[in-house]
Amino acid sequence: MTLLEPNRDEMASQHWVLSLSCQDQPGIVHAVSGAIVSARGNITESQQFSSADTGRFFLRLQLQTDAAREEVLAALQPVIARFGLSWQLDQVGRRKRTLVLVSTAGHCLNDLLFRQRSGQLPVEIPLVLGNHAVLGDLAAFYGVAFESRRITDADSRTDFERRVLEAVDEHDIELVVLARYMQILSPELCEKLRGRAVNIHHSFLPGFKGANPYKQAHARGVKLIGATAHFVTSDLDEGPIIEQNVVRVDHAATPAELMSIGQDEECRTLRQAVTWLAEDRVLLDGARTIIFR
């Protein structure tokens, strides 16, 4: 697990979020809380879960201390070693550097950018990449850099994906958001972004995978339509689910109306998933996610 570099303006007392997982066994909470006490920390929020499916133990806690990051880490080190912890320590509220991929539909991008600017989404978006140019002015309005490259064949797709990886390096990207990007990522890119890329699918998965879910929903005559935010994996629409929402529709709604109604759910579902990811509230437990809300 990577170690994130916090801003170095250490204040008298700082707020940290520690998330960790390991094989479940007695004494973890006590050992971790002991390390925190020895680093003069006060635990302000704590959630844990023991998975009966995988036998893993998950813990997320927030702590306040006047100790520097190094001191907190030094105190945790023996516990990390003893229990074989996968862990992450970050500052509460630090905005994750986020790359957004888009195509032509602007509702999710608009929602993300508006909320980033109004301070309700704890991310910093240095760049939006599109396979069409149409959303460039929306990005520009919010003062966010925008690049577009058309994808028309295998080569231009490879080129686009190369630019994605470059941008991830260039901007120290921690989170990649597919905001109705509508293209399938190559298995190689999926692998490289594993655990860091989230997609919004415009149906309530596992129903209506693949193309045109609103058309499928209309044909099947469902009474609720939904949206699903999930980790990107090479199995299309099969990645671990982070968040889902639904909304009621009736027989009179055309596929186009379903699309319009559903966009709301897409926005709020993606935004919620991005928020939780940025706050280190999402942990992976096999094919499922633990959400520490």
Add this chain to the structure above:
Amino acid sequence: MTLLEPNRDEMASQHWVLSLSCQDQPGIVHAVSGAIVSARGNITESQQFSSADTGRFFLRLQLQTDAAREEVLAALQPVIARFGLSWQLDQVGRRKRTLVLVSTAGHCLNDLLFRQRSGQLPVEIPLVLGNHAVLGDLAAFYGVAFESRRITDADSRTDFERRVLEAVDEHDIELVVLARYMQILSPELCEKLRGRAVNIHHSFLPGFKGANPYKQAHARGVKLIGATAHFVTSDLDEGPIIEQNVVRVDHAATPAELMSIGQDEECRTLRQAVTWLAEDRVLLDGARTIIFR
């Protein structure tokens, strides 16, 4: 479309529900409302829908008149002939004769029987048939006849289904409710009960068809679980959907807890579908349902 026999205690003014469908064309509403006016009727509720998918027109209206049923029918007859109407005329509030099929889980049956007795469900249940005996005392408490026959092989299944059809005849059954009956009906029985049988499936279809949907839902890690009431067809869990509901769950819920949480949604979803069916609010438009709420 069958013609239902109303109770013969004609009052000074009666309340009727007329539902009909035909190929869409101009003048239907005017012709129907003209027939109603000529039978001294006042339209108290009306809903219509033109299906772009099938080109069918659907109308449901309620009317009050002091005319007898025969007089209303006589007035409608030319309109029926002219537009080739499929139609149904029934008394508002008449309780549909309903057969309930059950297995061992009692939550849906309890809900139906409690609400029937408290006057909130416009059905009359003369008989409950189970493939186990365990729900007999619940039916008895509500004063409803109960029979059980075990299904252990093809012969006993045939025997059970023969009893279903007998009971439908015996009790003039208009609606068959599979209240967690958990057995697949034979294609022959599905055909004979077409448009008259409703099943509750304990997932949000089309997700998690077949056995153990709560276990499937847990494995997939969905964030909402649901229930679907649908017409019974020979395609398992593929019949036209009448109603669906979902409820939020989190990562900590075991399959058993999902089941407990989901039972609520099953009860309210099935009860809603049964109410709409009993009130002639459900019309078939190909593989989809029109719900005139």
Add this chain to the structure above:
Amino acid sequence: MTLLEPNRDEMASQHWVLSLSCQDQPGIVHAVSGAIVSARGNITESQQFSSADTGRFFLRLQLQTDAAREEVLAALQPVIARFGLSWQLDQVGRRKRTLVLVSTAGHCLNDLLFRQRSGQLPVEIPLVLGNHAVLGDLAAFYGVAFESRRITDADSRTDFERRVLEAVDEHDIELVVLARYMQILSPELCEKLRGRAVNIHHSFLPGFKGANPYKQAHARGVKLIGATAHFVTSDLDEGPIIEQNVVRVDHAATPAELMSIGQDEECRTLRQAVTWLAEDRVLLDGARTIIFR
């Protein structure tokens, strides 16, 4: 009831929405549908309601015809006279001219402008008026004129309201939307905008009227927070309710977090109300609204 002037580009076949109300009595539907037939109209959507509270009858229908507006009106005239109808006839899909009033919070305005531009909101917004200037650039991005005047005392308030009425005249405004305008309108202005002005209140009315509803909600410890779109009347937060939504919150949410969570509900609630108003789906029945969805 005012008569709206449609665009004059009469096409071969046009789609009209007719909404009307009168004292309930037999024969209205037949008379109206007869007039429509005589104007070669086909009814494509129809909803009606008889209010037990007020004895009023309400009808909204959509019709398609190759007849000109005058011909439809001429056919309706005897029915209007006979039943004393309040009525309105407009083109389906015509965008209502809408004035938006704002203060400093931009979420509702952003939502309205984004959806207007993407064609999902059937309104045309010629002007946004604010009592602060901060939302001017948002309006500019969407190419909408923006004016601001500070309200600091009774005189500047009177001045602001005079400008509202001027703008209503200047732009033939049909709908005034208070998108978190946060100022109380004078009784005179309320009266002049009666039935044409909608406000979004950030609570589930009748709970938490007045200032700081999120703070009130936190103090009371409610488990759901909500938003209410209602007609503006001189009784603060007492106008007829058009739409409401709620969302679940927990004990950990601070008033600031409630505000952030609730903004979503405000946006969708206001947008839904504006859509229904623009589509002539909202009728007044005393202190209650009829919504023909």
Add this chain to the structure above:
Amino acid sequence: MTLLEPNRDEMASQHWVLSLSCQDQPGIVHAVSGAIVSARGNITESQQFSSADTGRFFLRLQLQTDAAREEVLAALQPVIARFGLSWQLDQVGRRKRTLVLVSTAGHCLNDLLFRQRSGQLPVEIPLVLGNHAVLGDLAAFYGVAFESRRITDADSRTDFERRVLEAVDEHDIELVVLARYMQILSPELCEKLRGRAVNIHHSFLPGFKGANPYKQAHARGVKLIGATAHFVTSDLDEGPIIEQNVVRVDHAATPAELMSIGQDEECRTLRQAVTWLAEDRVLLDGARTIIFR
């Protein structure tokens, strides 16, 4: 805080729930988890909350250990003393002894009794007390004792309340559930049952307090109706809220229909509150509740 007596059949390993609160300060979690480790306990579930409103800290955790209750308590004793903890230690899954008060409406009682019998509600109901006799047969079907005494004046009310307190003593009642009891409790009884009595109110509080909330809701024209489970206090409908739910309604619903629709929400809201109370998931923070779901 009272100390509950668990069943004495100590098994090799038992599951305990510990809930506590105190003034917030550093080191609580570490001290508590240390005591648990020293009693050979493994923490299987843990939730905490620091209230910015009251400065109180709240913790609920579940632990498994082969130590006897006395040993766990002995280990906790120094921590209790040091931090001045209010605390409670109980067996996970122990069914709380619950007294139910009813009047004539049976939906909530039916729901509670059905779920108690099917093992989904962790309570044991030794007695139902009614101010009418009509629900006696429902209680009898579920094998639960039932007593009724009419309340017609101040004396009979005093008599009823005296019987409530007697029954609380007789049956070691831990929880009193007002399942649509419809009577106001005297301030004395409220005080004696403080923190142990839950009421279901058939509106979304703080809207529509007092009598006939469905009638009030109809008159105000709200678009959602709801139910609220709250602690009983001498301030009518003002006690701390435990759970709330709402359901959508439309203009056509009469007060009687609102009542029928709302009963569902009443059942699930009350049942959820009772479950959380029985599982020690509800803690009081001034006028608000902390719910550790």
